[in-house]
Amino acid sequence: MAMASLSKGDWATAAxxxxxxxxxxxxxxxxxxxxxxxxxxxxxWHFPNREALIQAALELWEQxxxxxxxxxxxxxxxxxxxxRLLLTTAILLAQEDVIDAAVLASATHPLVAPxxxxxxxxxxxxxxxxxxxxxxxxxxxxxxGLLAYTAYLGQxxxxxxGMSAAPHSGxxxxxxxxxxxxxxxxxx
Numbered sequence: 001m002a003m004a005s006l007s008k009g010d011w012a013t014a015a016x017x018x019x020x021x022x023x024x025x026x027x028x029x030x031x032x033x034x035x036x037x038x039x040x041x042x043x044x045w046h047f048p049n050r051e052a053l054i055q056a057a058l059e060l061w062e063q064x065x066x067x068x069x070x071x072x073x074x075x076x077x078x079x080x081x082x083x084r085l086l087l088t089t090a091i092l093l094a095q096e097d098v099i100d101a102a103v104l105a106s107a108t109h110p111l112v113a114p115x116x117x118x119x120x121x122x123x124x125x126x127x128x129x130x131x132x133x134x135x136x137x138x139x140x141x142x143x144x145g146l147l148a149y150t151a152y153l154g155q156x157x158x159x160x161x162g163m164s165a166a167p168h169s170g171x172x173x174x175x176x177x178x179x180x181x182x183x184x185x186x187x188x
Contacts, residue, residue, distance in 0.1 A: 006036060006038050006042050006046075007046070008046040008047070008056060009060070010036060011032065011036070011042075011043060011046055011047065011053060011056070012053065012056040012057045012059070012060045013057075013060065014032050014035060014036055015027045015032060015053050015054065015056065015057035016057040016060050016061055016099060018031075018032060018057075019054075019057060019061075019099065019102050019103065019106075020097060020098050020099040020102045021102075023102055023105060023106060024054065024106045024109060024111075024112070027050060027053060027054055027057065028050070029043050029050060029053075032053075051111060054111050054112075055111055055115075058103070058111065058112065058115040059115070061099055061103060061115075061119075062115060062118070062119050065093065065097075065099060065100065065119075066119050066122055066123060067122075069086070069089055069090060069093065070086075070122075070126055072089065073085045073086045073089060079130045079131075079133035079134045080134060080181070080185065082130060083127070083130045083131075083134075083148070083181065083184075084177055084178075084181060086126075086127075086130070087148065087151075087152065087177045087180060087181070088173065088174075088177050090152050091152065091155050091156075091159075091173065091176075091177070092169075092173075094152070094155065094156035094159055094160075095159050095168060095169075098156075098159070098160045100153070100156050101156055101157055101160040103115075103116060104116070104153070120149070123149055124142070124145045124146050124149050125145070126145075127144070127145030127146075127148045127149055128141045128142045128144070128145035128146075129141070129145075130145070131144045131145055131184075131185075134185065140188060144184050144185075147183075147184055148180070148184055151180050151184075155176075
């Protein structure tokens with residue numbers, strides 16, 4: 001990539017990939033500049049400092065791994081099928097990209113904590129809304145949304161750790177998602 005063609009988004013994308021690969025410590029200007037075939041001057045054209053780059057990367061994570069996924073599954077009119085699609089999509093995304101686990105590993109970092117809190121609230125809230133749409137009372141819907149989210153996080157951790165117990169695709173993944181749905185939608 002030529003320096004002139006680099007955007008703030010290019011830097012944020014590279015930083016997000018570095019977080020997924022090496023955690024927050026992987027976000028260093030010089031190695032990212034080399035990877036992007038750019039100069040440090042290009043970085044400073046877009047960002048005043050490393051913290052601003054990390055913030056941009058976290059906002060990109062929020063958009064690509066939360067808001068875009070919600071939009072993608074939102075077209076499904078049936079809330080149970082939307083939940084099935086959401087769980088399947090999220091699990092498959094976690095298999096392709098371990099960024100959620102990498103962000104969680106830095107949960108107490110002052111730049112990460114507020115974004116992670118916002119993303120968690122958005123995800124659990126969206127899940128709770130799906131359960132409300134299925135007819136569950138608000139308190140039960142919130143509890144079930146939280147359980148669904150923790151099931152996803154557990155699955156993502158297994159995948160990141162390379163555990164073979166985690167269903168990865170096909171019929172095994174469909175059975176896994178169906179079992180989660182059966183548990184989460186069972187009468188109280």
